[in-house]
Amino acid sequence: MMASTHVLFGLNCWLGYAQLRGLPLHPEAILIAGAASLLPDIDHPKSTFGSMVPFLSRPISAIFGHRGITHSLFAILAGIFIMHRYGYQTEYVAAIVVGYLSHLAGDMLTNSGVPLLWPVKSKIAIPVFSTGGFVEWLVRIALTGLLCWIVVWPWLAKTGVLKSYF
Numbered sequence: 010m011m012a013s014t015h016v017l018f019g020l021n022c023w024l025g026y027a028q029l030r031g032l033p034l035h036p037e038a039i040l041i042a043g044a045a046s047l048l049p050d051i052d053h054p055k056s057t058f059g060s061m062v063p064f065l066s067r068p069i070s071a072i073f074g075h076r077g078i079t080h081s082l083f084a085i086l087a088g089i090f091i092m093h094r095y096g097y098q099t100e101y102v103a104a105i106v107v108g109y110l111s112h113l114a115g116d117m118l119t120n121s122g123v124p125l126l127w128p129v130k131s132k133i134a135i136p137v138f139s140t141g142g143f144v145e146w147l148v149r150i151a152l153t154g155l156l157c158w159i160v161v162w163p164w165l166a167k168t169g170v171l172k173s174y175f
């Protein structure tokens with residue numbers, strides 16, 4: 010999955026999570042979830058996030074490889090643990106965990122899959138599309154539409170920007 014799709018998916022996962030938990034939609038939490046959706050690719054020095062922190066991504070990549078431990082059941086269990094311990098009290102921690110886990114779910118939807126049972130190399134996938142393909146492009150449009158419908162449109166309506174045009 011491409012970085013932009015991960016971010017859109019992370020943003021939308023946070024919207025879904027906030028809806029389920031009855032949380033208000035704070036812009037900063039939405040943005041944190043979007044940014045956190047790029048964290049698992051810290052294991053790839055050329056990824057969007059990995060290229061920002063080469064001093065971390067190079068050694069992690071050398072030791073674990075791309076789509077290794079950061080995309081595994083260890084990461085999911087760590088996310089569940091952190092969420093259970095801190096996520097219900099602190100919205101921002103929850104946004105980081107939801108964004109992070111959305112990345113793994115997103116990668117699982119691609120042909121490449123994720124090595125849930127790392128260090129076993131076999132990857133688990135529910136292949137809906139291939140990274141960078143036409144279907145991913147459609148998914149990006151759908152996620153953008155959803156984001157506009159849930160966040161951007163109500164925000165514009167609330168601020169009165171829309172009234173001046175209609």
Ligand SMILES: [Zn+2]
Binds near residue numbers: 080
């Ligand atoms: Zn990834």
